[in-house]
Amino acid sequence: MSKKRIYWACQVGSWTALMFYELWVFSLEDEFTWEFFYLAIANILVCILLTHFYRLVVRERNWVAQPLYKLVPRVIFSGLLLGLIMTLMNFPIDIHTLKEVVRSQPYIFFSLWLSWSKSMFMWVLSYTIYHYVESMRDTEIEKILLKTSVKETEAKILRSQLNPHFVFNALNSIRALVSEDPSKAQQSVTQLSNILRNSLLADRRKTVELREELKTVEDYLALEKVRYEDRLMADFHIDPKTLYLQVPPMMLQTLVENAIKHGVQKAVSGGFVQVTSFLDGNYVHIHIRNTGTLVKKDNDLEKHKEASGFGLANTERRLQLIYGDESARFRIFQESEDVVRAEVILPTQTEGVFRNTAAKPIVKSQS
Incomplete structure (x- = not known):
C-alpha cells in the first residue's frame, strides 16, 4: 500500500x-x-x-x-x-x-x-x-x-593518475628509436599504448588482478629501460599464488615510478628496481626495493611525502578509501645505506575463483 x-x-x-x-x-x-x-x-x-x-x-x-x-x-x-x-x-x-x-x-x-x-x-x-x-x-x-x-x-581520480612527464619522456625515447631500431620502436609504442589504456580503464575498476598490474609495470619498466639503458636494472620475484589476488589498479606502477624518479634517476651510476610478492596468512605482501636514499632516515611516512612526491600520498589515500584504516598497510623506509623499500600489505580479497598455480616463485629480470 x-x-x-x-x-x-x-x-x-x-x-x-x-x-x-x-x-x-x-x-x-x-x-x-x-x-x-x-x-x-x-x-x-x-x-x-x-x-x-x-x-x-x-x-x-x-x-x-x-x-x-x-x-x-x-x-x-x-x-x-x-x-x-x-x-x-x-x-x-x-x-x-x-x-x-x-x-x-x-x-x-x-x-x-x-x-x-x-x-x-x-x-x-x-x-x-x-x-x-x-x-x-x-x-x-x-x-x-x-x-x-x-x-x-x-x-577514481587517484586511480587514473599517470605522470605526464613519463609520457613525454617515453614519446621522446620512441622518437629516437624510430630511425635506430624500428622494431623496438613498434614494441615501445605497443607498451605505451597498454599503459595508457590501463590508466584510462583504472577509473572503472576498484581492483584488478595482480598479474594485470604486473604486466603494466613490466611495460613501464621496458619503456624506462629505453631511456636509462644500462643504468636501470629490474627484476621480479612473484609468488604464483598471488597472481590472481586483487590489488588497486596502477598502484604498483605509481610506486615503481616513484622508485625510479627519486631513486634510480638520482643515482650517478644508475640502480635497480625489484618487485616481490608473497602470501602471509590472509594478507598479500608486495615489496618494491630500489636504489635510493630517503631525505630523512626514519620510518615516518608523513615526513617523506613532500620529498617523495605525489605517488606515496596517492598510494596511502587510495588504500584508506578502498580497504579502510586498518585492513591495508603501507610504509616506506631505508632498508640499508643505499636501498629504499616500500611495503604494501593487502587483505587477500579476490573477485572470482582463486587459482592455485605452481609453488615455485616467478623470477624475471630486465637488465
Missing part, C-alpha cells in the same frame, strides 16, 4: 473511530438521536479537513526540517488552534445539549477546548514525529550517499 493510501486510511479510520466512540459514550447517558449522528459525521469531515490543511502547511513550509526548538512551539500552537476551531464550531450545539452542565461549570468552554485540543494534538504530534524521523533518516541516507559519492570520485 502506498504512503498516500495509508495516510487517508489513518485519517478516516482514526477520526471515525474517535467520533463514534464519543457518540456511543454520549448515547449511554442520553437518548440517542439522529441529530447527534449527523453531528458526528460533520465533525469527522471537519477534523479530516483541518488536519489535512495542517499536513499541507507542514509540507509546504518544510516544518520537519526545522530544529526542535522551532518545531515544538509550532506543533503545540497548531494543536491548540485546531482544538479552538473545533470548539467554536461545536460550542453552540454543546450549550443546547449540555444546559445543566453549563450552569454548574462556567468554564465549560475551556474544558471543551482542552478536550478538542488533546485530540488534535495527538494527531498533530503523531504525524509530525513520523515525518520528522523519516526526514532525519532520509537526511542521513543522503549524507552517506554523498560521502560515498565523494569518496568514489576521489578514488
